[in-house]
Amino acid sequence: MKRTVYLDNNATAPARPEAREVARAALEAVGNPSSVHGHGQMARRLIEEARERVARLVGASPAWVTFTSGGTEANALAFQAAARRSVFVSAMEHPSVMAQASGATLLPVTPDGVVDLAAFEKALAGTEGPAFVSVMLANNETGVVQPLAAVAEVAHRHCAIVHCDAVQAAGKMTVDLAALGVDAITLSAHKLGGLPGCGALIADPSLSMPPLLAGGGQERSRRAGTENIVGIAAFGAAADVGFRPQEAQSRQRMRDRIEDALLAIEPAARVFGRDAPRLPNTTCVAMPGLAAETQVIAMDLLGISVSAGAACSSGKVHRSHVLKAMGVDDAEADTAIRVSLGWANTEEDAERFIDAWRTVCMRTRGHTLTGVTAA
Ligand code: PLP
Numbered sequence: 001m002k003r004t005v006y007l008d009n010n011a012t013a014p015a016r017p018e019a020r021e022v023a024r025a026a027l028e029a030v031g032n033p034s035s036v037h038g039h040g041q042m043a044r045r046l047i048e049e050a051r052e053r054v055a056r057l058v059g060a061s062p063a064w065v066t067f068t069s070g071g072t073e074a075n076a077l078a079f080q081a082a083a084r085r086s087v088f089v090s091a092m093e094h095p096s097v098m099a100q101a102s103g104a105t106l107l108p109v110t111p112d113g114v115v116d117l118a119a120f121e122k123a124l125a126g127t128e129g130p131a132f133v134s135v136m137l138a139n140n141e142t143g144v145v146q147p148l149a150a151v152a153e154v155a156h157r158h159c160a161i162v163h164c165d166a167v168q169a170a171g172k173m174t175v176d177l178a179a180l181g182v183d184a185i186t187l188s189a190h191k192l193g194g195l196p197g198c199g200a201l202i203a204d205p206s207l208s209m210p211p212l213l214a215g216g217g218q219e220r221s222r223r224a225g226t227e228n229i230v231g232i233a234a235f236g237a238a239a240d241v242g243f244r245p246q247e248a249q250s251r252q253r254m255r256d257r258i259e260d261a262l263l264a265i266e267p268a269a270r271v272f273g274r275d276a277p278r279l280p281n282t283t284c285v286a287m288p289g290l291a292a293e294t295q296v297i298a299m300d301l302l303g304i305s306v307s308a309g310a311a312c313s314s315g316k317v318h319r320s321h322v323l324k325a326m327g328v329d330d331a332e333a334d335t336a337i338r339v340s341l342g343w344a345n346t347e348e349d350a351e352r353f354i355d356a357w358r359t360v361c362m363r364t365r366g367h368t369l370t371g372v373t374a375a
């Protein structure tokens with residue numbers, strides 16, 4: 001039997017060997033990090049070492065790092081700073097941001113999937129009072145990278161707080177807090193080779209941000225509850241691996257090879273956001289005439305794991321609000337799948353995917369032609 005190929009790294013990336021090793025060692029730690037005895041202090045050291053590593057990944061001070069249960073919680077925590085402010089989010093944010101942003105002004109994006117800066121500036125200029133802005137660094141479905149430094153510059157001119165969901169960007173490109181000029185960043189461990197169930201909000205300690213979970217003094221009172229020692233230690237190890245430019249170049253070569261091959265097989269296929277700056281590992285591509293769910297199942301039967309729309313929505317495929325924001329019509333959006341490469345993928349994986357896509361595409365064409373003939 002052929003080995004299966006995992007191309008859904010934006011949903012969850014396999015844990016890096018470095019993270020697995022640290023997780024195994026952390027399992028041996030028995031203490032509660034809040035305890036004053038030696039065991040507790042050993043556990044505390046694991047957490048503080050991880051905090052330094054995660055902070056280093058984005059060029060922040062360790063004092064800015066609050067560990068959470070993942071990207072979703074970190075996004076929710078960031079929005080605690082939005083109270084009594086006018087809220088602005090891009091129209092293609094992750095559902096975990098959208099869920100916090102009821103009543104927010106949605107910032108339009110261009111057909112390439114980049115936030116429209118002119119429209120943003122206009123919207124902010126028309127607002128009275130303090131504002132809170134949340135724009136992601138890289139989109140989870142298309143991989144399109146946003147001009148965050150420009151967003152932050154405009155926002156700060158209008159005295160807004162700027163939050164950036166960098167969950168998909170971290171580990172795939174350089175993420176530097178100072179260069180981005182934002183006040184808070186969200187990270188998620190399992191997207192960059194750590195374990196699921198762990199993330200961080202990296203935020204200016206001076207921001208007023210009431211905790212979502214209160215009761216213990218953990219995480220400098222920003223997040224109560226005994227820390228997930230294993231997850232946090234593994235997160236630190238994955239953050240320490242960080243961004244490897246050579247790996248990214250290799251991913252990009254595979255991604256470009258996949259896109260060129262698919263467009264040669266089916267010239268009517270479309271890659272979304274292709275002309276915009278993108279993450280090196282992600283492609284979002286529509287195969288004309290076949291629903292994305294059907295493609296995903298057909299690929300799965302051929303031993304390839306990819307996703308339709310946003311995989312975060314627990315197995316249910318919803319129409320992509322990201323493609324809708326980019327002006328893609330519903331019929332085409334419903335045929336788009338996401339392929340996301342990771343550190344463990346090889347060129348052979350890319351070729352296996354191309355072969356599978358060709359098979360599925362030819363079958364679809366056959367059915368379509370049969371349908372046309374029968375009509
Ligand atoms: N933000 C983005 C851009 C994501 O892609 C995801 C997950 O896919 C999240 C936030 C949520 O992260 P987590 O799964 O750690 O809650």
